[in-house]
Amino acid sequence: MARAYNFCAGPAALPDEVLFQAQEEIADWHGVGTSVMEMSHRSKEFVSIAEEATQDFRDLLSIGDDYEVLFLQGGASSQFSMIPLNLLGDNPVADYVNTGQWSKKAIAEAKRYCDVNVVATSESQNFSTVPAFEDWALSDNPAYLHYTPNETIGGVEFDYIPEVKAPLVADYSSSILSESLDVSKFGLIYAGAQKNIGPAGLTIVIVRKDLLGKAKDFTPAMFNYETHAKSGSMNNTPPTYSWYLAGLVFKWLKRQGGVSAMAELNKRKAEKLYGFIDNSAFYANPVEPRYRSRMNVPFTLADDQLDSVFLKKADEAKLLNLAGHRSVGGMRASIYNAVSENAVDALIAFMADFEKAHG
Ligand SMILES: *Cc1c(COP(=O)(O)O)cnc(C)c1O
Numbered sequence: 001m002a003r004a005y006n007f008c009a010g011p012a013a014l015p016d017e018v019l020f021q022a023q024e025e026i027a028d029w030h031g032v033g034t035s036v037m038e039m040s041h042r043s044k045e046f047v048s049i050a051e052e053a054t055q056d057f058r059d060l061l062s063i064g065d066d067y068e069v070l071f072l073q074g075g076a077s078s079q080f081s082m083i084p085l086n087l088l089g090d091n092p093v094a095d096y097v098n099t100g101q102w103s104k105k106a107i108a109e110a111k112r113y114c115d116v117n118v119v120a121t122s123e124s125q126n127f128s129t130v131p132a133f134e135d136w137a138l139s140d141n142p143a144y145l146h147y148t149p150n151e152t153i154g155g156v157e158f159d160y161i162p163e164v165k166a167p168l169v170a171d172y173s174s175s176i177l178s179e180s181l182d183v184s185k186f187g188l189i190y191a192g193a194q195k196n197i198g199p200a201g202l203t204i205v206i207v208r209k210d211l212l213g214k215a216k217d218f219t220p221a222m223f224n225y226e227t228h229a230k231s232g233s234m235n236n237t238p239p240t241y242s243w244y245l246a247g248l249v250f251k252w253l254k255r256q257g258g259v260s261a262m263a264e265l266n267k268r269k270a271e272k273l274y275g276f277i278d279n280s281a282f283y284a285n286p287v288e289p290r291y292r293s294r295m296n297v298p299f300t301l302a303d304d305q306l307d308s309v310f311l312k313k314a315d316e317a318k319l320l321n322l323a324g325h326r327s328v329g330g331m332r333a334s335i336y337n338a339v340s341e342n343a344v345d346a347l348i349a350f351m352a353d354f355e356k357a358h359g
Pocket of ligand 1: 010074075076077078102148150151152171172173174192193195
């Protein structure tokens with residue numbers, strides 16, 4: 001069997017080892033005689049799978065006991081509403097930073113519940129940078145500040161954690177577990193699983209315990225973090241198979257040396273690819289170098305008439321899913337944890353050949 005190199009932004013590549021382990025266990029998990037998919041979520045077998053995955057995730061990011069880790073459904077997009085519903089309390093104001101398409105969606109949703117103060121935006125620069133922190137127009141007393149550390153579509157990533165008084169809320173969907181993270185600087189971190197964690201259908205929320213307990217009265221029970229915190233994320237049937245697979249990914253990450261080892265590898269992969277693009281007159285990346293994403297690398301060809309040929313040839317070479325997001329066009333290579341350095345090398349070799357033939 002030939003596995004292709006997959007540069008999909010999400011659902012994204014999973015480690016081969018994880019898929020083969022899942023294959024081996026698919027019909028009979030550890031001699032129980034059933035698949036994980038067929039187990040009661042309340043069985044001792046599944047509870048052990050869930051607890052071990054949760055502990056491994058806590059270990060990987062050194063998450064303190066003052067944080068809850070919730071395994072939810074509804075995607076990162078549901079968090080755009082859950083965050084204001086749960087964290088505003090009586091405060092009518094929340095601060096948001098606008099650095100791209102995902103920030104914008106979070107802002108649009110929050111506007112249903114509060115006065116959104118957009119403290120800074122890079123929209124006029126076509127989202128090719130992060131607005132300078134000194135220029136942010138912070139509110140005096142917002143309920144929280146929300147930002148998107150890695151904009152998956154624009155390929156823009158913060159290289160620092162903002163220092164603000166309000167609880168910091170971050171959409172880490174596309175960069176969680178790509179490097180070590182000082183969780184204690186945050187009030188809440190969330191991530192849809194399908195980029196850097198596991199399969200779609202699972203969303204992880206890390207929330208500081210003191211922020212719980214002030215959800216608005218009309219918050220649906222399933223949208224209230226407390227419901228999930230009190231029930232170990234088992235108020236209703238959780239996404240059991242995704243949780244299990246995420247657990248296999250966490251074990252794999254530990255075997256690789258954890259997130260600091262991944263950070264080194266991710267840095268090397270990104271530097272190679274951006275270095276190649278910058279040295280070429282045929283390919284270009286529009287993002288200010290300091291803020292280039294280590295996970296999502298958008299690039300354009302000198303002649304966009306060649307885009308479809310590029311994608312077709314790439315597919316033939318088993319380099320898959322390189323089309324940019326439908327809202328921006330061009331190309332994008334997502335090089336998450338599970339995308340190996342060999343995959344990046346193969347992509348660069350292909351791009352060099354393509355440039356020779358068409359440049
Ligand atoms: C993919 C993505 C989302 C949306 O995730 P869903 O799970 O599809 O709702 C939100 N924010 C960021 C940064 C993303 O990359």
